[in-house]
Each structure stands twice: as C-alpha cells, then as structure tokens.
Amino acid sequence: GQQVMQIPQYQHVQEGEDFTTYCNSSTTLSNIQWYKQRPGGHPVFLIQLVKSGEVKKQKRLTFQFGEAKKNSSLHITATQTTDVGTYFCAGPTGGTSYGKLTFGQGTILTVHP
C-alpha cells in the first residue's frame, strides 16, 4: 500500500542550530500536511502544501513540496527549546474524495539549551 516515510527518526540539536526533516511518498500526493506533537500532547496542524514546488514560511519554519509532489521537507532555522516535539508529515491516500490521511512515522526533535 501507499507509504509515507520520514527521515531522520531522531534529531538532537543545540539551541540555535538548524533542523530539517524529510518526507517521501511512494506515490504522487495531491497535497501534504505537516503536524507537530508536543511530548504528551496530540498532533496539531502546522500547514498544508498543495502546489508542485510550493514553498511556505511560518516565522522560522520553512515548508517545501517537491516538484514531483512525492516529497516534502520542513526546515527550522535557529531552533528554540519550544520547538521540541515530534514532526509528522501526512498525505492523502486511498483514492477517496474524503481524504484518508496517512501519517509518516515522525521525526523526534530534541533541543539542548
């Protein structure tokens, strides 16, 4: 079945360093979403990308959707301790018009002060 893979599984950085997580799909996606889950919390929506090659920014976060719409990345500039958590990408799979969403396994980010 369709898979959404993320790398790396873990990333440990010093505060102020940059962080990037990558998401790859086995098939072309119509759109991709990113979520953040704080330790002990639930996933919270960050952004949705729809267009091929799309780049969106939210303050220190930069999101990209690949030209072939099979990969995406999230880059955080100058990490802060508040960035700690697990970052998930999610893509629609299953071919339904109601949006079955498949999540990647996530990248766990720890930030050392």
Add this chain to the structure above:
Amino acid sequence: EAGVAQSPRYKIIEKRQSVAFWCNPISGHATLYWYQQILGQGPKLLIQFQNNGVVDDSQLPKDRFSAERLKGVDSTLKIQPAKLEDSAVYLCASRYPGLALGELFFGEGSRLTVL
C-alpha cells in the same frame, strides 16, 4: 469554538477485558477519524466516518475492534477482547464537511494500557 472531546483520558485494563472510548467532534464536522498511536510511531488510521457512514475501515482489526457513529455526531470505539499490543493512545480527529483538503483537529486522546 470547542475542540474535539474524548473520554476517558486514561484507561488501564487487563488483557481479554473490554474497553470503550468516546469522541465528540467539533460541531458541524462531518468527517471523523479514529487513529491508533503506539508509542514512538505515527498515528495509524483505524476507521473514517463521513456523517454516520463508514468511508474506510481497512485497517480496523474487526475481530476485536468496532466503532459506530450514531446520528453522525458522537462516536464510540470499542475493543473486545483487548490484547497487550492494543496498548496505545487512541486519537479522535474531525474535519470540516465535504473537504478532501484541510486540517484535522485532534482530541487529547485516550491512553490505553493493557496489562
């Protein structure tokens, strides 16, 4: 606006016992999802409802899991009998009606421990 409500937040049971989780989505959200999240993994879709109809339950272990969404609002997820490997957080999420795009709103989750 009120978020997605779930209960109970925590449940500890012994294997072979039964458990039920309840979810109340955001008002007006026709699409409702139940996800299972095992520690260290991404959420895995168990079942998706559109109003009170099942859209996808291909990953629901139907020999022990059941879910319903009466009247297209609240939903319950039941496990009977529970196995050790069912220990996980069960997340309910909802989405605006009729959209294939758009964010999922998650509840706080129900953490199940099976001993």
